[in-house]
Amino acid sequence: MTRVSVIGCGNMGGAFLKGLARTGSHHLTAIDLDPEALAGVEADASETTDDIDAAKDADIVVLAVKPDIAEAVLEDLDLSADQTLVTLAAGVSRAFVADRTDASVVRIMPNLAAETGNMAAAAADENLTDEVRGLLDDLGEFVEIDEGLMDITTAVNGSGPAFVFYLIDAMKQAGVDGGLEPDQAETLAAQTFKGAAETVLRDDRSVDELIDAVCSPNGTTIEGMEVLWDSDADEAVIDAVAAAEERSQELAEAFDDE
Structure with missing residues (x-):
């Protein structure tokens, strides 16, 4: 069972987590400082916490915070080289995230239909692994793209x-x-x-x-x-x-x- 931590359980992070919960194939840790956000996903998560250090135990960490706080969250996030960090933050490049973590970084742009398994997503091809592909398959359909096309995919399937x-x-x-x-x-x-x-x-x-x-x-x-x-x-x-x-x-x- 893949251990997945989702940091940021608002609209997109919550949809991502709930979609994964439908499969029953993942141990899901929901991480957020907002008690209301955690309460909203409590029924779907294996565990909920406001402690970002809980992400250390995950195979895949999903960064689902707003772009303007991504850097601050990354400063507090201590991951190892054998972990994968999947970033959903719009406009935040893979390189920006990779410079601030030891984990292998994958950038994707999903949408809210992840919650029902009908997500349309774009995944930048750099560092994309079969493990992450499997995660995306559980949530819907995805295409692999060059990261330079992420702005248009953000508009087409994200917005x-x-x-x-x-x-x-x-x-x-x-x-x-x-x-x-x-x-x-x-x-x-x-x-x-x-x-x-x-x-x-x-x-x-x-x-x-x-x-x-x-x-x-x-x-x-x-x-x-x-x-x-x-x-x-x-x-x-x-x-x-x-x-x-x-x-x-x-x-x-x-x-x-x-």
């Missing part, structure tokens, strides 16, 4: 869930406007996104081919697609991703200057 939530809410509102109860519309909209995403991942056809498969000539779908094709909806999504990428670059530059 992306919020953009999808926005679109789900828009479809839900359309359903409510048409007479559905809010819970009915939300279920239909969310499950439609879930099913469509699963189809994209499992079907050999391209997205354009899948759109064509749904659009019967003179049917309802083609009428709706004509509205989308004539709009700037795609450009708005691209702009949202670009804005998130730019912010990730700004965060990275702040750490590069140190």
Whole structure:
């Protein structure tokens, strides 16, 4: 059983820990100074503590703190060369972390769907081990990338869930406007996104081919697609991703200057 310590049990760290708990394959130690954060993951963790020294016993340590406190946490974290430190901190380079620990450092960008085993993650290929790959497999899907692409992946899959939530809410509102109860519309909209995403991942056809498969000539779908094709909806999504990428670059530059 792999021993995993998660430092920082807020939204992302908590989702990571809860997702791993679903597998039953890990001894999970939750580490956080906030009692409320620890209480939120107590049912899923093997143990909870506010003592960062507990990470010394882990095979893999997950650093899931906010970027602005990452350096301070690393100063207090004493790991050995035979441990692996997986950093989730947005904008914080692998080299920045590696300079402050003896552990082998892997950088990844996951998202909140780790909690349900549906995570989309990007993992920088340097120092990536089969042990960490197995950890990511337990949480969902991941791609291996050059670290230079981490800003765009931070925007696409890290920030992306919020953009999808926005679109789900828009479809839900359309359903409510048409007479559905809010819970009915939300279920239909969310499950439609879930099913469509699963189809994209499992079907050999391209997205354009899948759109064509749904659009019967003179049917309802083609009428709706004509509205989308004539709009700037795609450009708005691209702009949202670009804005998130730019912010990730700004965060990275702040750490590069140190």
